[in-house]
Amino acid sequence: MNMGDDLYREIILENYKSKKNRGALESPAFHQEGVNPSCGDDIELYIKSDGERITDVSFDGMGCSICLASANMLCEAIRGMKVDEAERLIDGVKGMLTRNEVPDFPDGAEDLEAIQGVANYPVRVKCALLSWNTLNQILEEIRGESA
Ligand code: ZN
Secondary structure (H helix, E strand, C coil): CCHHHHHHHHHHHHHHHCCCCECCCCCCCEEEEEEECCCCEEEEEEEEECCCEEEEEEEEEECCHHHHHHHHHHHHHHCCCEHHHHHHHHHHHHHHHHCCCCCCCCCCCHHHHHHHHHHHCHHHHHHHHHHHHHHHHHHHHHHHHHC
């Protein structure tokens, strides 16, 4: 236990409690449900995009603290990002949680380092990655439409 752990716990708690990114976006918006049966996490992710950038993002649903904190961090990090930047960020988060890679997140996404400790708990990695896997599905859909 060190200072870093306390700081990280506080960041996770803040993101878990935040209501700023909660609720559906008005249509037209991309949306996709993500379910993690092993924990009971069940979220819905909403994205607006002009084909190049993610212009707005929100989520709704139920889940554990790790799942909801990670989804909130996702919203904070990718709003305004280009689609390919968001794809790189998904890869960075997966690398941190499943391949023990040292994260190198862009400005505005540093909070994500707070969930790095989840990598030590394989069951919880699914919770942390749920929103990111859901995002990946939506980005594929956006790519398909603008191709
Ligand atoms: Zn969970």
